Amino acid sequence: MMLIYWRPKGIHEAIPAAVGAAIILVSGAVSLSSLVDIGVKVSGAAVTIISTFIMALVLESIGFFHWIAAMLAERANGSGVRLFWYTNALCFLMTLFFNNDGSIIITTPILLLLLKSFQLKRHEQLPYLISGALIATASSAPIGVSNMVNLISLKIIDMSLYLQTAMMFVPSMLGLLFLVGMLFAVFYNDLPRTLPPLSIPITPRSFYQHPLSNSDGYDSLKISEQKMKAILLFVLVMRASLFVASYLHIPVEWVALAGAGLLLGWRWYALQMKPFDVLQKAPWHILVFAFGMYIIVYGLNGAGLGYYLVQQLQPYVSNSFHAIFIMGSLMSVLSNVFNNHPALMIGTLTLTEMHIDPIVLKAAYLAMIIGSDIGSLLLPTGTLATLLWLHILKKYRYPLLWSTYTKISLLVIPPTVLVTLTILYGWIFFLSSIHLL
Numbered sequence: 001m002m003l004i005y006w007r008p009k010g011i012h013e014a015i016p017a018a019v020g021a022a023i024i025l026v027s028g029a030v031s032l033s034s035l036v037d038i039g040v041k042v043s044g045a046a047v048t049i050i051s052t053f054i055m056a057l058v059l060e061s062i063g064f065f066h067w068i069a070a071m072l073a074e075r076a077n078g079s080g081v082r083l084f085w086y087t088n089a090l091c092f093l094m095t096l097f098f099n100n101d102g103s104i105i106i107t108t109p110i111l112l113l114l115l116k117s118f119q120l121k122r123h124e125q126l127p128y129l130i131s132g133a134l135i136a137t138a139s140s141a142p143i144g145v146s147n148m149v150n151l152i153s154l155k156i157i158d159m160s161l162y163l164q165t166a167m168m169f170v171p172s173m174l175g176l177l178f179l180v181g182m183l184f185a186v187f188y189n190d191l192p193r194t195l196p197p198l199s200i201p202i203t204p205r206s207f208y209q210h211p212l213s214n215s216d217g218y219d220s221l222k223i224s225e226q227k228m229k230a231i232l233l234f235v236l237v238m239r240a241s242l243f244v245a246s247y248l249h250i251p252v253e254w255v256a257l258a259g260a261g262l263l264l265g266w267r268w269y270a271l272q273m274k275p276f277d278v279l280q281k282a283p284w285h286i287l288v289f290a291f292g293m294y295i296i297v298y299g300l301n302g303a304g305l306g307y308y309l310v311q312q313l314q315p316y317v318s319n320s321f322h323a324i325f326i327m328g329s330l331m332s333v334l335s336n337v338f339n340n341h342p343a344l345m346i347g348t349l350t351l352t353e354m355h356i357d358p359i360v361l362k363a364a365y366l367a368m369i370i371g372s373d374i375g376s377l378l379l380p381t382g383t384l385a386t387l388l389w390l391h392i393l394k395k396y397r398y399p400l401l402w403s404t405y406t407k408i409s410l411l412v413i414p415p416t417v418l419v420t421l422t423i424l425y426g427w428i429f430f431l432s433s434i435h436l437l
Contacts, residue, residue, distance in 0.1 A: 001338055004384075007391075013384060014285035017292030029299035038298060042290045044253040045151030048242075049099055050282055051256035052145075055238075056102045057278045058263045059231065062271065065094075067228050069110045073117075073198065080192035083118075084128060087111060088180055091132040095139035097235055099146045100373075100385045101283075103136040108392045117198045122398075127187035129393070129400075130408050134377055135180060137385045138416075141172035141373040145242050145252065148290060149341045150369060153348040157365050161246035168366050171427045175374065175420030182412040234263070297345040309350040317356060320363040321425055327351075328367035328421045332375025340376040340383050344368060363428050367421055375417045378409050 003016035024030050030038075059065060072090055076083040090110075094103035111132055115125040140147035144154050144164045154164055238259035245255045264275040300306075313330075317323040327347065334343035347368045351361055376382030380390055380402055393400050 001342070004339065007387075012285045012289070014288035014292065017289045017296070019292075021292035021295035024295050024299035027299070029302050030295055034298065035295075038291065038294050041155045042152055042294050043287075044155065044251060045148050046287045046290045047253040048145060048151060048256040049101075049148040050284065050286060051253070051260040052098050053102050053286075054260040054278055054282050055235065055263050056098045056106060057281050058260075058267055059235075060106060061273070061278065062223050062231075062267065064223075064228060064231060065106050065110055067223075067225075069114055073114060076195065078195045080124075080195050083195060084131070084184065084187070084191055085180075087114070087128050087132055088135045088183075091136035092139045092176070095136050095146050096143065097239055099148070100137045100140040100383070101148075101388060103139070104133065104385045104389045104392070107132060107136060108389055109396065112393075112396050112398060118195050120192060120195075123190060124192050125398075126404070127183075127190050129398070130405065131180070131183040131187065133386060133389045134183065134409070134412070135176065137377055137383055137389075138176060138179060138374045141175070141369055141420075142169045143243075144168075144369075145239075145256075147373060148286065149344050149372065151252075152290065152294065153344055153365070153369075156345075156348045156352060157361070159362060159365065160249075161252055162243055163362075164366070165243060167362065167428065167431065168369065168424075171366075171420055171424040172370065172373075174423050175370070175416055178419050179374070179412060179416040182416060183408075186408060186411055231263075238262075293341050294345060297342050297349065300346065301349045305346065306350050306353055309346070310353045313350065314354050314356070317354065317360065317364055320360050320428055323356070323360050323364035324367040324421050324425050324428075327364040328371045328375065328417065328424075331368040331371025332378065332417055333371075335372050335376030336379045336382045339381060340372040343376075344372040347372075359428070359432065363424070366424055366428075370417060370420050370424065374420060375413065378406070378413045380405055 001016075003019075004013045007013065025032075068090065072086040073083070076086055087107075091103055091107050094106050098106070108129075111128055112125075115128055140150065142165070144150040144161050151161075154161060238255070241255050241259070242252050245252050264278060267273050268275055313326065316326050331340075331343060331347050334347065337343075338346075348365065351364055351368075354361070356364075373383075377386065380386045390400060390405075
């Protein structure tokens with residue numbers, strides 16, 4: 001985990017995970033026969049996330065996200081307060097339509113360009129950057145498909161994406177509204193009331209020629225607004241199709257793969273842009289990372305960690321109320337210590353060994369998602385998305401101290417977790433009372 005945090009010489013997090021997995025296999029803690037089971041649990045989630053990344057890369061290559069950013073900048077109409085709400089809405093939607101890591105990759109450079117184009121001072125840019133990162137990462141909670149580790153855990157817990165969303169969407173959305181409200185209150189005095197005119201138009205061409213960027217983007221493209229809207233509709237349909245597939249017990253990864261293939265094929269046919277550039281940029285190392293991390297967690301579980309956690313926790317999770325607050329709080333702590341990927345996997349494997357009531361099991365699992373997706377934001381090391389965000393800021397010459405980040409996260413994350421867990425308990429109680437669970 002320390003190597004994943006440190007990333008010496010910028011190595012992918014997949015390399016330490018692969019080395020750790022190899023050590024676990026050599027030690028005999030995980031048998032070769034168990035690799036098949038691990039592959040089944042991990043492959044579907046990894047394929048879904050990679051397919052989503054490919055769709056995001058296709059849209060980025062045609063200037064889709066910059067079109068959206070330009071539209072939001074125009075709608076802000078010179079108000080820094082309106083820009084705050086619009087940029088957070090952008091970060092939320094990018095995570096909802098794609099995933100948290102992809103949202104960070106997409107929105108952070110766009111926000112940097114947008115804020116620089118408005119000629120905002122460094123302290124005036126901070127509210128937009130920190131709130132955008134927190135919202136982008138926390139927004140993976142409402143639907144499991146926005147986060148790879150959530151998808152893997154769903155497979156382990158044998159819970160459909162449809163049921164998870166039905167039980168989780170309302171509590172997590174209310175929690176996100178509380179979080180953005182807290183961020184607005186914290187940053188209110190720092191937000192500029194009036195924005196100066198844009199010094200650089202927010203277009204694909206201006207972005208790729210901007211000194212902050214080292215991308216070789218497609219600045220010569222001209223996609224009509226009508227086509228952009230059609231593409232947006234396609235993305236919405238594909239996203240909705242994932243839930244339909246889950247409800248009909250069709251593998252979600254098949255639908256995600258079909259969506260990515262259709263979008264790549266359209267770009268190749270309509271714009272004469274071959275798919276190789278996107279396929280080269282796709283994060284294939286995610287497959288290695290997910291597989292490696294699960295082997296490590298599986299080894300820890302087999303070595304006795306799961307048994308120890310079961311013995312310590314089972315007496316306290318006999319009902320939904322205790323299960324929600326104990327498991328949600330525990331996952332928040334473990335995610336900040338170990339990173340939310342291994343933490344949620346360990347927690348999920350522990351739950352499967354407890355033999356508790358099915359409703360209590362689902363409530364505890366959803367509470368762990370809140371701890372993993374929101375509680376993990378207390379420290380920058382809690383999620384790979386926030387580590388990636390810090391790396392992008394540094395790359396674009398906007399280094400951020402951990403102390404600056406934690407000064408904000410300590411104020412907003414603990415109350416948000418507590419409020420969201422409380423709403424989750426009330427929502428599950430309500431669904432149970434009307435016999436929907």
